[in-house]
Amino acid sequence: MVTQSRTNYSYLIGAVLRYVVLGIGLSVTLLPFVYVILSSLKTPSEIIQIPPTLFPKVPTWQNYTTIFNDPKVPLGLFFFNSSFVAIARVGVTLFTSSLAGYIFARYEFGGKGLMFAVIMAQIMIPFQMIMIPLYLILVKLQLIDTLWGLIIPAMIDAFGIFLMRQFIEGIPRELIDAGRMDGASEFQIYRSLILPQLSAPLATLGIFTFMATWNDYLWPLIVITTHERRTLPLLLTWYSSNHGSQPSLTMAASVIVLIPIVLIYILFQRQIVANAATSGFK
Amino acid sequence: MASPGSVRQTQRRFAFRVMTPIMIYLMIFSLLPLIWAVILGFFDYSPARVGGTLFGLGESNPFIGIRNYVDLFSDSQPATVFRKSVSNTFLFTFLILPLNLAITLPLAIIIERSHTRVKGFFRAVYFLPTVTSAVAVALIWGAIYNPQAGLLSEMIRSIGLTPPKAWLSDPQAFVMGIPLAMFALIVAHLWQDFGYNLVIFIAALQGIPQNLRDAARVDGANEQQMFWYVTLPLLQPTMLFVSVMTILSSLQMFILAQVMTRGGPREQTQTILMSIYQNAFRYQNMGWAAAMSFILFGIIMVFTLLQFRFLRSDWEY
Numbered sequence: 141m142v143t144q145s146r147t148n149y150s151y152l153i154g155a156v157l158r159y160v161v162l163g164i165g166l167s168v169t170l171l172p173f174v175y176v177i178l179s180s181l182k183t184p185s186e187i188i189q190i191p192p193t194l195f196p197k198v199p200t201w202q203n204y205t206t207i208f209n210d211p212k213v214p215l216g217l218f219f220f221n222s223s224f225v226a227i228a229r230v231g232v233t234l235f236t237s238s239l240a241g242y243i244f245a246r247y248e249f250g251g252k253g254l255m256f257a258v259i260m261a262q263i264m265i266p267f268q269m270i271m272i273p274l275y276l277i278l279v280k281l282q283l284i285d286t287l288w289g290l291i292i293p294a295m296i297d298a299f300g301i302f303l304m305r306q307f308i309e310g311i312p313r314e315l316i317d318a319g320r321m322d323g324a325s326e327f328q329i330y331r332s333l334i335l336p337q338l339s340a341p342l343a344t345l346g347i348f349t350f351m352a353t354w355n356d357y358l359w360p361l362i363v364i365t366t367h368e369r370r371t372l373p374l375l376l377t378w379y380s381s382n383h384g385s386q387p388s389l390t391m392a393a394s395v396i397v398l399i400p401i402v403l404i405y406i407l408f409q410r411q412i413v414a415n416a417a418t419s420g421f422k
Numbered sequence: 423m424a425s426p427g428s429v430r431q432t433q434r435r436f437a438f439r440v441m442t443p444i445m446i447y448l449m450i451f452s453l454l455p456l457i458w459a460v461i462l463g464f465f466d467y468s469p470a471r472v473g474g475t476l477f478g479l480g481e482s483n484p485f486i487g488i489r490n491y492v493d494l495f496s497d498s499q500p501a502t503v504f505r506k507s508v509s510n511t512f513l514f515t516f517l518i519l520p521l522n523l524a525i526t527l528p529l530a531i532i533i534e535r536s537h538t539r540v541k542g543f544f545r546a547v548y549f550l551p552t553v554t555s556a557v558a559v560a561l562i563w564g565a566i567y568n569p570q571a572g573l574l575s576e577m578i579r580s581i582g583l584t585p586p587k588a589w590l591s592d593p594q595a596f597v598m599g600i601p602l603a604m605f606a607l608i609v610a611h612l613w614q615d616f617g618y619n620l621v622i623f624i625a626a627l628q629g630i631p632q633n634l635r636d637a638a639r640v641d642g643a644n645e646q647q648m649f650w651y652v653t654l655p656l657l658q659p660t661m662l663f664v665s666v667m668t669i670l671s672s673l674q675m676f677i678l679a680q681v682m683t684r685g686g687p688r689e690q691t692q693t694i695l696m697s698i699y700q701n702a703f704r705y706q707n708m709g710w711a712a713a714m715s716f717i718l719f720g721i722i723m724v725f726t727l728l729q730f731r732f733l734r735s736d737w738e739y
Contacts, residue, residue: 158532162544162613165529169548172613175573176562191579192571192678239440247437255441262452264726268674268695269719272702272712273458274451276477292450296444320429326436355555358695362703373557377681380561387565394558403551409546412553417625418620 176214178390180204187388203392212367213379215396221287222372226353228291233300233349234342240296241304242334246316262298267359275362289363290356290371300345308334309343344415347408354401449513462712463490468587470706490713491551500701507685507692513600515672516692517608518615519521522668523661526616538607545624547619556614560681563610564590567682593687603683610678615671619664626660627653666729673722694718 179187181199207213244256274293275284283289311334319329357373364370370378376397380390405412430587458477467473467483474480478589494501533544551559565575567589575585586602595602630653638652676695679685685692702711 158536160531161532162536162540166544166547169551172559172562172566173550176558179565188571190570192573192576194573194576223625236444240444243437243440244455247433249434249437249441252437255445258445258453262448264723265452265456266670266674266719268698268715269459270452271595272457272462273706275703276458276708277450277455279469295451296447300526321646326433328729335496343565355553355557357557358556358699362699367725375554376557376561376710378553381648387568388573390561391565394561398554398558401553401555402550405550409549413545413549416549416552417621 146284155322175390176394179388180395182388184386184388187386187391203388204396206389207392207396213375214368217368218372218375221369222354225287225290226350229294229353230346230349232291232295233297236296237300237304237345238308238338238342239330239333240301241306242308242330244301245308245311246313259296259298259301262296263302271359271362278363281422282361285365285369286363287369287387290353290360293359294353297345297349300349301342303345303388304338307338311337343408344411347404347412348415351401351402449585451517459712459715462709463716464488465709466490467709468706469714487710490710491717493710494713494717500697500707500710501704503689503692504694504697504701506689507694507697508717510604510690510692511673511675511694514602514608514611514675515669517600517604518611518672519665519668521608521612522616522619523665525612526619526623526664527657527661529616530620530627530652533620534624534627535561536583541624547623548620551614552617554614554679557681559614560678563606563613563678564682567606590683591687593690601687603687603691607678607682607691610682611672614678615668619668622660622664623657626657630656663729666725669725673718673725 175194178195180203181201182193182196183198183200183202186193186197208215240259244252278284278289278293281292283292315333316329319333324332355373356371357377360371360374364374369379376390376393379393383389425644461479464485464487465479465483466486466489467479469478471482472478473483479485485603494504529548533541533548534545567575569575569585569588572589574589578585586592588595589606590603592602599604634652634656635648639650643651674695675693676699679691679693680696680699683691685696694714698714701707701714
């Protein structure tokens with residue numbers, strides 16, 4: 141039948157076109173990653189050679205060993221700084237968000253509506269608006285140039301509280317009442333009856349907080365001045381401006397900074413993508 | 423057993439014990455900075471001077487009324503740079519928005535129609551750049567844009583064309599009246615950012631009930647008509663949401679410009695947030711920078727309120 145074959149034919153063209161577009165998108169997305177990895181494996185002279193090469197002639201770990209052996213770049217220390225700040229912020233955010241979310245979901249008290257509105261208003265205040273006074277407050281608290289200065293201003297996450305409240309509202313009240321019957325204290329109910337139910341939203345919130353903290357740049361740039369207290373993104377810009385003539389080193393340093401976050405992404409990819417899609421939060 | 427009244431009392435006490443520190447915390451780290459920021463905008467304040475007793479305001483950091491705001495329109499060099507940064511930021515934003523939508527919406531439709539297993543794979547890869555550190559992204563794209571040894575110039579040379587003599591640093595290079603460096607930043611920004619809108623569009627497309635499409639098909643609609651008369655109207659709320667989020671993030675562009683071009687060449691890629699940062703923390707001119715950040719806050723507020731307005735509009739299917 142003529143129409144049938146024409147449908148098949150146009151369907152086939154459509155399918156081919158779709159995969160061509162998807163393939164182009166894929167190459168454009170992956171090319172910079174491939175490029176940084178390949179560049180990091182070139183010798184310092186090959187990377188500035190003209191005409192440039194895409195694939196290293198003789199792949200070498202030289203750039204990585206240079207960075208690892210650079211006494212000015214104690215990588216362990218910088219990884220510790222970044223991890224310490226990220227883990228502390230994740231821990232605190234998960235605790236305050238789940239506890240406050242629980243209170244807003246299951247308790248009645250005067251001023252509740254107002255308090256919730258005040259917290260939600262945080263979402264509307266862009267960070268750039270408060271960063272100057274926040275800096276002055278940290279000066280007063282003597283937290284400038286400390287890692288705590290990166291943690292303490294970020295202990296309450298309005299979005300996290302909102303997320304937890306939504307989720308906890310779905311947990312049956314009978315569970316809480318049963319806990320009260322057994323004579324559990326309010327905090328014990330939160331700790332042993334509510335918290336264990338929250339693993340899914342806590343994981344989501346934790347992953348996003350971790351990634352945001354790990355990649356944070358502007359606030360650390362303002363707060364941190366001592367080299368030894370830099371987080372990885374700060375180290376990266378410092379390193380690149382000190383090794384401008386050796387881009388292969390900068391590329392290797394970028395790979396080192398990218399590896400943990402890409403690993404986390406590969407592990408939690410499903411959760412991350414699904415939640416970005418539904419909540420749209422960055 | 424405890425009476426219901428005392429149970430309620432215990433609960434209330436617990437709620438207050440949790441909420442009191444949280445509210446005090448927010449007063450110190452959120453409400454106070456907000457008010458302080460507004461007040462700073464009316465003072466000639468520098469942390470380098472001691473000033474009065476209350477937050478260092480007054481005396482050597484005098485109240486100057488709206489002069490910080492008036493000075494934004496003066497002929498001084500930093501004021502000119504700030505105004506340039508405002509127009510740059512708007513240019514960035516309104517180039518990024520249509521380009522982003524033109525990439526993400528068609529791509530989302532294509533992915534949504536693909537086989538489930540393929541769909542997950544493409545979505546995952548396309549989202550990868552959004553989780554990577556913007557500083558690393560800036561350095562990688564900086565290398566790609568290197569005029570001699572960079573990937574892009576070499577690709578252009580390999581197809582027999584002549585690349586521009588510099589992507590990021592030639593103040594004379596324009597494309598359709600827009601600085602080349604700005605285009606270069608926009609491409610890097612789109613590369614890092616498009617995954618967000620893409621996954622949101624895919625989710626929205628998956629949310630369109632199949633029976634609506636079936637009904638349109640029964641009525642004889644072809645694929646194109648289905649897109650224009652069924653899919654697109656139903657995507658409208660998502661389009662608005664995605665547009666506002668894209669606008670808000672573009673208005674606060676900082677890292678890529680800071681790391682890749684430092685605002686150059688000749689302030690052609692200087693953004694508002696860079697101006698605020700420089701005036702506050704490099705020149706220690708915090709009163710003036712606070713006035714700038716209030717301007718940016720106002721711009722952001724307009725778009726945020728637009729979003730609330732639109733999202734409240736009723737839509738059901």
